[in-house]
Amino acid sequence: MSADEGNNSAAGFDISDHQPAYVFTPSKNSDDASIRPTKRRKIAKLSRPAHEQIDAPAFEFESLLNGLESSECALLGEANEGTLAEVTYFVQDTTQTGHIVPAGFIVTGPNIASQSLLFSQLSKKLKEEINGPVVTLRSGDASNLKAALKHLIREATNQRSADGDEEGGAVFERDGRKLLNYDLEILNEYVKAHGTKKVIVAFQDSEAFDSVFIAELITLFSSWIDRIPFVLLFGVATSVELFHERLSRAASRSLYGAQFDVEQTSLILERVFQKAIAGVKAPLRLGPVLVSSLMERQHDHAQSVQAFTAALKYAYMCHFYANPLSCFNDSRRNSASMKKMLQPEHYEAIRMLPSFQMLIESLAKNQDTTLAQELLEKDDVLLRKVEKSLDSKEQDMTRRLRCMHVLYVASGESAGRIDLYLKAFTGTLGDSEIVRGVLDSVKKVSPEDLLAFLERIKVAMETGNPDLDLEGWLEEVRDTELFQEMVDIEKQVSTLVNESAKNGKPVRSSYNIHSKGLRTTVIAQKVQLSYEKSSLSEEDVKYTAIVDRLSKALEKYFTFENTQGVFMNEVWLYDSISPHRDVFTPRPRFAIERALSAPQDYLDSCDADGEALSANKPATAILYQMYLESGTLVNISDIWTAFYSIIGGAAGDGYDERTALMLFYRGLADLKLLGMVKQSKKKMDHLAKSAWKGLTQKLRRVAGKDGWTSPDVIRTSGARGSAI
Amino acid sequence: MKRKKQSEDSTNGHNDEPTSKRARSGKLWNLGAEAVLVNEDETTFPTRGNDQLDNNTEEEEQEATPFQESSYDKDEVDEDESDKVEQATERSAESEADGVPANERQRERINGGLTNSAKKTDANGTTPVKGPRGKKLFSTPSKTRHTTDETPKLERHVNRSARRKSTRNLIERIVLGNTSDNEEGEEDIEGHIYGSGDDEEEEDEDAAQEEREANDEIPVDAPETPSKKRGRRKGSKNKQPSPPPTDLPAHELYFSQNRGGRSKTSNNTLSSLQLLDHEEYFTLLRTFVDPHTNDVEWLQELHAGSFNQWQFELSQNFNICLFGWGSKRSLLMSFAEHIYNSQMDHSQNKIVVVNGYVLTLTIRDVLNTIAAALTNPAPRLGSQPTDMLENLLSVLGEDTSRHITVIIHAIDRAPLRRPATQIILSRLSCHPQIQLVASADHPWFPLLWDSSLRSMYNFLFHDCTTFQPYSSEIDVVEEVHELLGRSGRRVGGKEGVSFVLKSLPENAKNLFRVLIGEQLAAMDDSSGAVYGKDDDDDDDEDDEAQTGSRRHQEGVEYRVLYQKAVEEFICSNEMNFRTLLKEFHDHQMIQSRKDALGTEMLSVPFRKEELEMILEDIVS
Structure with a gap:
């Protein structure tokens, strides 16, 4: 089968391999049919006991997960509840005066990963409570004024299109002339037609927007505020003062608003922790090693609470x-x-x-x-x-x-x-x-x-x-x-x-x-x-x-x-960190380096006699080994000679030159795919080296060591200080 | 003497700017100087220039006399010695030329060293005479020529003062016949032969060791030093010719390879090698039998064992990302089959496969295919990807019992790498009815995602090292030729170009001739500069970028070419000119590129030799 498949992949050019995207249908080739029954049987055998195991505690497992999720969602909701209510009250309560746009600044703190949840909750809540469209702008959605306005108008007008398509169509025309799709006139018509009280525009990650662009948008909104009742919401990760500094004076003059503080992630985290891990009703306890590693990850990588709960769930x-x-x-x-x-x-x-x-x-x-x-x-x-x-x-x-x-x-x-x-x-x-x-x-x-x-x-x-x-x-x-x-x-x-x-x-x-x-x-x-x-x-x-x-x-x-x-x-204590480490913090570079530098760890047919360069390794691994040994510039001709001398027919059992060259090509293309080589402009037929082995690992270890030693160092130095 | 040495040390030490090649070579060579200082102070001084020479020698005589009687003394031997040294140099030069393996050279050198040292011990006892030494200094040039004729690399370096100094010292030592210095000299040559930065490190270590030795020993019993040195020297020398160290810790290796300085590689090119074309490549591939097939199979089986686990993870609203070395295509396809077989209702559950490595892939294709899988006929989603996503999600939301599994091969390849695309994919993946299974090949793929994208994707990562060849993911021949700078082979090599030119009118031919001529002229200019620079300067990244961009620009400016063409009556207006160029473009015979300032540069994607041959063809 193997040889067949290898040949198939090389010779039988499958059109679906080079199609950008397609809907999968299982292959029904005759030659595959002979293979699949055995495979299926095997899988079935494997899966049955597994399924039984899941089935047996299923009633319990599912309820546990659901319980966790619901309680955690409720917690997150609760945590943001106060902010949401305040913002809603603010939005309902504002009345425009002159050309000043009301604006709410929601200080979310540096955890951008939790912003999206907050804003989706916010828009949901505002949509329920307020008669008017809520549009959330992300920095990715709108790179310039035109795109932002298009997005805004489309979002604002489509939101109600479910109950009245004909109106949506009519909006685009006025006095027999067509309006461009970024004309706020459309929104104006829409507001008039629906009797909208507020049009809420939320900037989810306001720091990521160009400040000039935000200022332009604000001045534009202020000039329309007598016709369209805009209310702006800004998600601010730093502070309102910093945000204010970025705005032009004209723009900041046409804003007035209030600041809302969101409960910080660490607090929410602690609550989730109490509920899910330390709670009396938690049937499964997480061990101290796992918990401390989860916490460390949370602090080091500033992850969202969702990531934390995902990790819990995975446990x-x-x-x-x-x-x-x-x-x-x-x-x-x-x-x-x-x-x-x-x-x-x-x-x-x-x-x-x-x-x-x-x-x-x-x-x-x-x-x-x-x-x-x-x-x-x-x-x-x-x-x-x-x-x-x-x-x-x-x-x-x-x-x-x-x-x-x-x-x-x-x-x-x-x-x-x-x-x-x-x-x-x-x-x-x-x-x-x-x-x-x-x-x-x-x-x-x-x-x-x-x-x-x-x-x-x-x-x-x-x-x-x-x-x-x-x-x-x-x-x-x-x-x-x-x-x-x-x-x-x-x-x-x-x-x-x-x-x-x-x-x-x-x-x-x-x-x-x-x-x-x-x-x-x-x-x-x-x-x-x-x-x-x-x-x-x-x-x-x-x-x-x-x-x-x-x-x-x-x-x-x-x-x-x-x-x-x-x-x-x-039975009731789970304290294993290796699945989490593998699954949430992958080390792809290490994995690839290991595979290429020690293929004998994976393939039995490479002998593990410790010789770095031997002909029985895969071509790419041999080439990678040479690559590691070379300097920043690699002469292709020389590396080819070296490669051929290892893999070639000198010993009588190697490959002929053309086959070796084919393998060399493949290895070189693989290294290029991994971003390890690029063409050097310095010399003819040279490669520039761009990756060194083992660096990330080293750094990590050094960092870890520092993390451990530093408290001791402080303590000892402190002790010495007091002794003196 | 000790004082002097130290001052010398300190100056050497402080002048060592890591960026300046000159200083480095000074340092590199320093160990030579060090040894000289240790063994016979006076020999260093002549190098400082003739005007100083006299004073120094006088000063020298006063200071050096105490030990001279015991240590330096072999006037009669001098002649023999220097002959020997010459031979040794010749030998090493020859061995370099012949490409004799390093250890052989070393053996020779050890032998030479032994005999020399034996000679030297015999010679103890006679008083040195200043005069002849000074004369020898001036007789050196002939020897220099002798050496440098055979090692062209040395010759180039001789022109620079630090090197000049070192070479002169080397010659001094050779002439004066001190054996340990003799070895030193060879090491220096050897450094040139080896050429890689790692040697420098070893030499530096050596230098450090010598310094230590020198500091320890000289004050105690200076007269003894030379012989002691010799003994130790042999030991340190034994490890010298070993290939660049590979057992350094990773960061040391990085710095030793990146320290700048000469990164020496040979000037061999692949011109003698007949490169593969697609046809030959695939013919070879088809007949090739991979000896690892069984193991690769076994690996895949191993990963396939966790299909159930993956499915369970998918069912819990996680997405899966596979990484590791080797193509994960077939693994993912069999996982797709596994999912398909476990699904009861194929009308509600669909699997969409996206080939991220197909260069023409756009995010629109992905969204449209998913939409097509949902309903038949496919709903119109719009044109903007963000609109499309919104519409798709609303279509999806109409029936919550439908589930789509999206399998993306190589989510980290160029077509999907743009941040906007990744945002859309992540928003797609966090929809509860969509399950995403992706594979990533690049070692740094997690850099694609910031923390908010990561939490949107909600990926679980699995290491799936398969060792399978990337047979459909990479166009091997094309990629390698790009690496080799032979992308012009696309047209079918220079034969192809000649063939195309034959079918074109005279004007087009002339235009192409002008273009090649200009490009060759540009190449000569820039490559001269580049190579000159290459020798002078450090090989650091900046430099490379700079020269790289210069090399890149070795095209012809569009305007300039047009002017030339008009001058040569090839065309009369720009329209005309454009049409001619279009023809070349269609046959991929020229490339056009905008440089940093926005000027359009035209170039022919061939190497210099090939360009010359094409030019000859056209002209003849």
Whole structure:
């Protein structure tokens, strides 16, 4: 088949290969027919189990995705809701005075990728609310005045053409003479005919327009404003001041308007994150590695929220497409239906999980060999254990999230929620700097502030967090250790406060001493210290003990185990970044360089003996190797000689000269396709080299390294500075 | 002496402007100077000019005497030595001419070095005499001629002062018969033979190493230095003739290749090679059996294994972009078939294939074909691509159960590269009823899209390295001939031109003769300038662009040609002139191009030799 097809592609000149575009119809050649059945059978075989897998959790997977998408869309809508309402109000409310055009400046921030969503929402909303056409101009649509006007008129008049085609036709003629299609007179007629109140022109990316052109357009609009009720909207990525500077004075004089700020992407992102990743109801948790890589990509490449949600969606897709155990991840499961669905392979797969192995190991360590054996041998026992662990996982998750919320509140809402999430899931939250900071501050606060702090935590427990879908859980924890401790502490502290109020002597903990006053010399500090120590009252000592108790209790509360150690975490935790890296941040240059410089990685018939130039590599790879070794100028004649000496018949088994030349041609044309060579004008028969291997990769690595080292560098230098 | 050397060092070091070739060659040669300074200070001074010579020698004598007794001393040997050196030079020159492989040359050189050094150690013990050395200096010219006659490249460089200095020093050393310098000289020659920038790097490294050595050792026991040097020298020399280093880190390699300076390549041309034409190419291709066929097949099978995954991704409103080395045409076509086979209702679901590599493709074709796939007869979409897109999307929106899969081969090729086109494609692709599967070949294709386009496309990228030949994507022969600057072969070579000319009237022939004559004259001017420049200046990008554009302009201005034609009574008015030119245009015998100032330039797309032959044909 291969030889046939090769010949076909070369000899049988298929007309469709060189047609610009055509509608696909499957080839029904007789020679193809012999191939296809086998192929189809193969694919069918492959696809069936895959389909079953999708089908099985389909009810669950689809609902999950839909849930995510709808909630995220709602979020985006909500985020822009305020802006939309303001703009709509502004548009409705404006009345023109003289030749001044009302204009709304929508400051969107630098993320141009989210502009299109905002403007489509805007035009949708305005179309609903306002009697009049809404035209969105993009810099790509209109390069000059004429094109912009054409576009504007066409968009404005076509919008209503559905309900009245005859009017649309009539507009173009007036008094028997035809109007040019960029004459605003047409729009005027249209406005009169429809009784339009407003004509809204939105410039989506106003920075990308030529400033002269925008100024011209504005002056033109202002001269028509007595007949056509224009309202302009500008999407401004920088600031209104900068935009103003770009305009001519005449143009800016004929504008008046208001500024609208759009909620920044990072805020929206955080909300999406809370809802979709950290939310209580999320059935699938994303691991810390993946989340941090997603966040990094988001920050480094200033992507839109849509790109982020697409990445999230892809994570879900990967999990449910590639992991057969994802069928356990269904909140509505019960053991009966489970048993029916599960195949022996599922149990086999569970036993292969690293977390299962860890479980067995720990059982063996605890001398609980019977259970371990049963788990290994009996499917029923295993299933029960799995269900139990999945149930406990729900509680564990809830506890984690509650704790995160408490910590967030306790830290005075300064800690980033995303950061908290990452730490909570790697199990490093307990000794993270955030917790440390909270505990330290608890030790130092005055009793009054401590009471307020306890109250804050209580309120947090009572109300939960709607963003995380977290409901208040105060009732549940009434009898837990921490809460009891807190109540107890609160009581003691309030008595202390009362006493101190009577005494008129403030109570403070021993930790609070150093922060009071600034010492100029070491000796003074020492003196002060001893003085303070000795002057600690009984209340102070008591209070210090209380504070210590609280901080211990909190520390215990904030400590978790790493999620990766929990049995069955593979079912509800997805933490693999390689599919995302491959699929969202492609490295085409690296791929091509690798293919050409190491074809043995792909083709078995090239031996991998490490020799860069050998005749059994594809022609282009040989040529590429020579190309890499040459300088900026490549003599074609010499490279041909070298090429022929490798591939040619010197050894007796090579190609003859003409065939070698044919391969040389092909390789050269390939290199040209890749943009690696061009004709050099400097010398006859020379090529100019324009690509070097491995540069992007290197840069990336260097950048990554810098990113890692710099904080350390700062820290060490800081430490040194303080030491000195 | 140490002080002097350092000052010399510092001046050399600071003068090294990376852009100036002169300075570089000075530096390059510096290691020679360094060695000289180390071994025998006095020899460098004569190069500074005859007027200084006397003072320096005096000064020299005072400073240098302490070691002279022990180290330099071989008057009797001098003659032998210099003979040997001559031989060695001749040998290396010969080997260069014969194209003897580098290692052989090296072996010879090592042998030479060994014998020389042996000679030298024998000769220790006699006192040097200043006089003869000075005389030798003036006897050098004959030797210079001797050397340069055989290495023409050297001759050119001798004319420049830095080079002159280095050559003179080289000669000095040869004459004075110091062995280690002798090697140095050969290295210098070798540098010329090798010619690539990488050698310079090695030499620089060497120089650095020598400097280090010099700094370390000389102050301690200067008299010993020469012999020590010799020993070390051999070691460093062994790696010298190895081909340009390939194991440098990527960025080092980039800088070493791009450092400017001489980028030396041979002057060989392909004139002796009979190039392929389309017919021969395809005949050869048809008989050619690719030894990798099975592996290539296997790769495709491997990628085909993920068809289901791709389909799933498409169903989730993602679009797919394939990249990687090799033609992805057949892979995508079998994916199309896979989609087609999995679709139940072929009237509602259509697959449209777009060949992005077809040069005549426009975005209108894409939109019209999609529209034609939607409804029959195809709706009229309008003429402006943006209108067409709007209309198409509204037609599409009429029935939301219809789905179109658009397969674009080579979305990054020239016909679809324009930003406006990409915007339209991205807006098309983000419609929920459209699924886009594209392939991209260029290594830098992601640069086509900014972040807003990227989020519109919503691409998932898959690495599909297929190793399949781009058989229908590239017109191989045409592309290669363009690279070779032989696009004139389109007409059928110069025979074709003569054939066409035969059928044209006398006037046309004359006009063509005038055109060729003018073009040849222009070529002579500019190429002279270019080649002269090439030798003098750095090969940096700017320079190339400049000379490149100059070379490009070596046509004849339309006005000038018209004037000439009128003067020679070939035509009487512009109309006439145009008609004549049209004939040439039709046969692709001339090219017209507007330069930066907007003046129209006419040229005949042949190389100089061919033009000369054509001219001879016409005249005879």
